[in-house]
Amino acid sequence: MIDSSEGYLLGYDLGSSSIKASLLSVNSGEVLASATSPDQEMAMEAPQDGWAEQDPEMWWEHLVKATQALKAKHGTALSQVKAIGISYQMHGLVLVDQNHQVLRPSIIWCDSRAVKIGREASQALGDKYSLGHLLNSPGNFTASKLKWVKENEPDIYKRIYKMMLPGDYAAMKLTGEICTTVSGLSEGIMWDFREQSLAGKLLEYYGINPDFIPTVVPTFADQGNLTKESADHLGLPAGIPVAYRAGDQPNNAWSLNVLEPGEVATTAGTSGVIYGVSDQLDYDPQSRVNTFAHVNYSKQDPRYGILACVNGTGIQNSWLKNNLVGGNSNIDYEAMNLLAAQAPIGSAGVTVLPFGNGAERTLANAEIDAHIHGIKFNNHSQSHILRAAQEGIVFALKYSFDILQGMGMQIRKVKAGRANMFLSPIFREAFANTTGAEVELYNTDGSVGAARGAGVGAGVYADFKEAFAGLKQVGEVVPEPEKQSQYQEAYERWHTLLQQHLASAKAL
Structure with a gap:
C-alpha cells in the first residue's frame, strides 16, 4: 500500500x-x-482557586x-x-461563535470548578444510567464544564455556536471544519454506549442544546x-x-500499538496515566477510573480504554524545578534525575503526595492538595525531596494500578514511550518494582503516534500492522525481588499517609 x-x-x-x-x-x-x-x-x-484555563x-x-x-x-x-x-x-472545553471566534478561555482538563455540578448530576440521574450508559459519572468533565458556563456566564452561553474539545x-483552525469523534465525545461524557448515540438524557438534564455538538x-x-x-x-x-x-x-x-483487550500503556508527562484496553462494557462502581471509547472502537468490535489518571505529574516536576532547585539555575530535568538518584529507595522517610493539581478522579474527586512529609533538617536534602517526588507519582500510579486490577484486568506488562518521566532511571525502576509489572520502552511519543494515525486515516498505510513497522522497542525494565520489598515498604507508608488525608478531607 x-x-x-x-x-x-x-x-x-x-x-x-x-x-x-x-x-x-x-x-x-x-x-x-x-x-x-x-x-x-x-x-x-x-x-480562582481550583480553576485552570488556557x-x-x-x-x-x-x-x-x-x-x-x-x-x-x-x-x-x-x-x-x-x-x-x-x-x-483531553476534557477541555472550547466555545466558538458562528464566525469560529473563541468566546472565552478554554476550561482545561485539570480545572475543578464543575466537580459539584457533576456530583449532583450523578445523584440525580443515578448510577444505573451514569455508569450503565456513560460508563462514568458525569464528574468534572466537558459536559459539566459547559453546564457551569450556562449557569455562570449566560451572556457567553447565548453566543455559542459549537462546543469543542x-x-x-x-x-x-487547520481545515475550517468543526467536527469531533465518538472517542472525543466519550471523554467529555457525552456519549451513550448503550444507545450508541449522544448522551441525550444527560444533555437534557443539563439543559444543553444538542446542536452545540459538532458533526461526528x-x-x-x-x-x-x-x-x-x-x-x-x-x-x-x-x-x-x-x-x-x-x-x-x-x-x-x-x-x-496498544489496541487489544488486556494490553496496557502508561505515561508520565503532563499527567500520569495507566491505560488498559478491554472489550467488556465495564466500569468501576466508585467511578474512580474512566472508561472511554478507544481509538479503534466500533459498535461491531468495541474497544474500551480504561484510564486511571494522576493530575499532579508534570506540573509537580515543573514546580520543583522552579521553586526547589531554582528556575534560573542550570539544573534541568536530567540533572534533577541525577540528584534524585543520590537518595536511597524510600527517600530516607520523606514522603510526597503529588495531588496539588485539582480534584483527583482516583480519589473520588477529592482535592487534598500536595504534601511533603517527614523532612528532618539534619538528615535530608534536595535529593531526598526530588526522589520522594518521583516515588510519590509512582505510588499514585500504583494506587490506580490496583483499581484496574480490582476490575479484573491482569497487568503483567506495560508499554511506555521513552519520554518525559520515563527518561528517569529512578522513575522506571520505581515503577517496575512497585507495580511488579515489566516495562517495555519504545521510540515513540504523542506526536509520532498522531502522524502514524494520519497515515492510516488517509489510506497511506493499508492497516495498523503496516503503520507500526517503524515502532521499535528501545529498553526494558523488569522487577528485582531485592528492591521490590523496599519499594513495598515505602508504598505502604505513602498509602497510610494518603488515607489519613482522605479521612481529613471527608471530615471537613
Whole structure:
C-alpha cells in the first residue's frame, strides 16, 4: 500500500505544557525531525482557586511556531506531507461563535470548578444510567464544564455556536471544519454506549442544546483539508487532509500499538496515566477510573480504554524545578534525575503526595492538595525531596494500578514511550518494582503516534500492522525481588499517609 516515492506524515501533540510537531517518513516509519514550542511551559491561568484555563489562540500560535521550526530545517519534507494527525489534551472545553471566534478561555482538563455540578448530576440521574450508559459519572468533565458556563456566564452561553474539545479546535483552525469523534465525545461524557448515540438524557438534564455538538467523524478518516489561509501560516501546501485525531491518552496507547483487550500503556508527562484496553462494557462502581471509547472502537468490535489518571505529574516536576532547585539555575530535568538518584529507595522517610493539581478522579474527586512529609533538617536534602517526588507519582500510579486490577484486568506488562518521566532511571525502576509489572520502552511519543494515525486515516498505510513497522522497542525494565520489598515498604507508608488525608478531607 505504501507508495514507493518518498513522503511524510505530520503529527501534532497539543499539550497543556507545549505543542510538539513531528515528521514521520512514510517508507521507513522513522522520525525525520521534531520541534516543540514554546521552549518553556505554556502558562495556565487560575482566575480562582481550583480553576485552570488556557487561551486556545495560544495553542494555535505555538502550533504554527513548531511547524515553522520544522520548515526552517526540512522545508522540502514539509512540501511532501501526505496527511496530518492530531493528539490533544483531553476534557477541555472550547466555545466558538458562528464566525469560529473563541468566546472565552478554554476550561482545561485539570480545572475543578464543575466537580459539584457533576456530583449532583450523578445523584440525580443515578448510577444505573451514569455508569450503565456513560460508563462514568458525569464528574468534572466537558459536559459539566459547559453546564457551569450556562449557569455562570449566560451572556457567553447565548453566543455559542459549537462546543469543542481542544483537538477539535486545532482541526478547525487547520481545515475550517468543526467536527469531533465518538472517542472525543466519550471523554467529555457525552456519549451513550448503550444507545450508541449522544448522551441525550444527560444533555437534557443539563439543559444543553444538542446542536452545540459538532458533526461526528471517524477517528481514522479524512476529516477536512488544510485551507489556503492556514497553509500559508504554516508553510505547508494547501489541501493536505487532516486524517486522525484522538485525546492524548488514547493516542498514547495507540502510539504504543496498544489496541487489544488486556494490553496496557502508561505515561508520565503532563499527567500520569495507566491505560488498559478491554472489550467488556465495564466500569468501576466508585467511578474512580474512566472508561472511554478507544481509538479503534466500533459498535461491531468495541474497544474500551480504561484510564486511571494522576493530575499532579508534570506540573509537580515543573514546580520543583522552579521553586526547589531554582528556575534560573542550570539544573534541568536530567540533572534533577541525577540528584534524585543520590537518595536511597524510600527517600530516607520523606514522603510526597503529588495531588496539588485539582480534584483527583482516583480519589473520588477529592482535592487534598500536595504534601511533603517527614523532612528532618539534619538528615535530608534536595535529593531526598526530588526522589520522594518521583516515588510519590509512582505510588499514585500504583494506587490506580490496583483499581484496574480490582476490575479484573491482569497487568503483567506495560508499554511506555521513552519520554518525559520515563527518561528517569529512578522513575522506571520505581515503577517496575512497585507495580511488579515489566516495562517495555519504545521510540515513540504523542506526536509520532498522531502522524502514524494520519497515515492510516488517509489510506497511506493499508492497516495498523503496516503503520507500526517503524515502532521499535528501545529498553526494558523488569522487577528485582531485592528492591521490590523496599519499594513495598515505602508504598505502604505513602498509602497510610494518603488515607489519613482522605479521612481529613471527608471530615471537613
